[in-house]
Amino acid sequence: MENDSSKKTILIVEDDEFLRSLTAKRLEKENYHIEVAVDGENAISVIETIHPNLILLDLLLPGKDGFEVLKKIRGTDATKAIPVIIFSNLGQKEDIEKAKALGVDDFLIKANFTLDDVVGKIKKLI
Amino acid sequence: MEIPRHIHLTELGRRTVNPMVFWGVITIVLSVVLFLIISASGIQSEVYLLFLVPVIAYLITMGFFVGYVTKLNRERNLLLADQIREEATKGAEFKKLNQDLETYAKQLFDKDFELTLANKRLQNLEQAKSKFVSVTTHQLRTPLSAIKWTFHMLLKGDLGPTTKDQHTFIEKGYESTQRMIAIINDLLNVDYMEADRSDYNFLPIDLPALIESVLFEFANQAESKTIKLKCIKPPTASPKVSADPIKLSMVIENLIDNAMKYTPKGGQVTVSIGDARMNSVGSSLEVIVSDTGIGIPPHERDKIFHRFFRGSNATKVQTDGTGLGLFISRDIVEKHGGAIWFESEEGQGAQFHFTIPVNRNNLSN
Known part of the structure; x- marks a missing residue:
């Protein structure tokens, strides 16, 4: 993906290939620059190198899960101000509360939203 | 000994x-x-x-x-x-x-x-x-x-x-x-x-703000179904209620979702928030979700909050109900110490009311 410096960069952290490509396709239509990460470790290294404008973070990921990634983002000075939206199919009260305690900006359950709704949520944050 | x-x-x-x-x-x-x-x-x-x-x-x-x-x-x-x-x-x-x-x-x-x-x-x-x-x-x-x-x-x-x-x-x-x-x-x-x-996590909640955030989720749906979705708030600031925001959102979602489902295209769904009212157990805020939908048949009024119950006229409109929404909503409202009821005439829409007690430590807010 070409990097246009005028575009805002969104990092999609998602292990499901199809969901990842659909999300990327929809967000590219909104003129965002899209980066992807397929697991927690991958996400952390991408975040440290590119400092995205917003992170769309899945919770159930191979290896390090989304909570650990979120903890790492909020615990690092250079990345702690980046808006993070949890985008997962987990959505029990405990998960939502845990994410809120770790400083998430929004928590969306994938099945309950369309990608248009997600675009709306992103536009509220950046 | x-x-x-x-x-x-x-x-x-x-x-x-x-x-x-x-x-x-x-x-x-x-x-x-x-x-x-x-x-x-x-x-x-x-x-x-x-x-x-x-x-x-x-x-x-x-x-x-x-x-x-x-x-x-x-x-x-x-x-x-x-x-x-x-x-x-x-x-x-x-x-x-x-x-x-x-x-x-x-x-x-x-x-x-x-x-x-x-x-x-x-x-x-x-x-x-x-x-x-x-x-x-x-x-x-x-x-x-x-x-x-x-x-x-x-x-x-x-x-x-x-x-x-x-x-x-x-x-x-x-x-x-x-x-x-x-x-x-x-x-x-x-x-x-x-x-x-569900160990409820009761917090002082700004009810009108919570309702507006739920309504925001329904904006697209209302638009695609050409239903007018309105919110009527009291002229003065409402006192905060004592509620679990996630649970209470579920009640509001269920009621609006029902209203939208049973209201034909071009209809209207209104959520109004009343003034704080005193009753025997203290002060409460009342929320009314009214629609211009198909209404509830009189003989089914007693069953409406039962588990898996769906109105016999539900099939007249395309709905995706499971008959669990009101059953869950009643449980949540009652666990908050509030009440839930409705008024309806078949063919004339329905008005669902529920009350949530005002947070006692926060009456001045």
Whole structure:
């Protein structure tokens, strides 16, 4: 993906290939620059190198899960101000509360939203 | 208590030779012996009497005294024997009770152990069930998200143009997916509710703000169904209510979702927030969700909050209900200490009301 410096960069952290490509396709239509990460470790290294404008973070990921990634983002000075939206199919009260305690900006359950709704949520944050 | 083993009860109460009789015999024998000795030795009888009378008097007095002391002693021994016998009986009873107590304690311990084990097994089962439900629903929701998003992108033309017929079929596919997601969400909520894990997290909540954020989620749906979605707030700021925001959002979502489902295109759904009102248990805020939909048939009014109940006229409109929304909503409102009810005339829409108590520590806000 070409990097246009005028575009805002969104990092999609998602292990499901199809969901990842659909999300990327929809967000590219909104003129965002899209980066992807397929697991927690991958996400952390991408975040440290590119400092995205917003992170769309899945919770159930191979290896390090989304909570650990979120903890790492909020615990690092250079990345702690980046808006993070949890985008997962987990959505029990405990998960939502845990994410809120770790400083998430929004928590969306994938099945309950369309990608248009997600675009709306992103536009509220950046 | 143990009875001292060295006391022999039979000895204590035993009847012996009366010491007074014994002493009397001794006195007489001694007097006779003394008389015989003296008369044989040739001492004058006056001198003999001078010695004999005080000696006999002394012996008799002593006899009485010893007899009296012995009698007292025996009475005391008899009394003591009674007491000891009584205490021995009590002791035996006590010992029996003690043994019974030990038996019961052991039984209780065994029962407690059994119950602890059973409880542990139930907890494990409960955890396994919850894990199963949450994993299953999660696994179901992920492919459903993919189907839903694909249909939605196709409908929006994000993936290129479709013919009118294709569009209609894709729309049906999208609606079916929505229905399935709603069922999974409802089942998950019922599991959540019945497992009683819902330890409510009551916070001071700005109710109008919470309602607006829920309404925001419905904006797209209202637009695509050309339903006018309105919110009427009181002119002055409402006091904060005491509520669990996630649970309360679920109630508002369910009521708005129902109103939208049963209202035909071009209709209107209004959410109004009333002023704080005092009732017998304190101050509450009332929320009314009204629609211009198909209404509720009079004969089904009692069943409306029942689990899995759906109005007989529900099939007149395309709906994706499971009949769990109001059942869950009532449970949540009641756990908040509020009430939920409705007014409706068939064909004239419905107004669902619910109340949520005002946060007592925050009345001034």
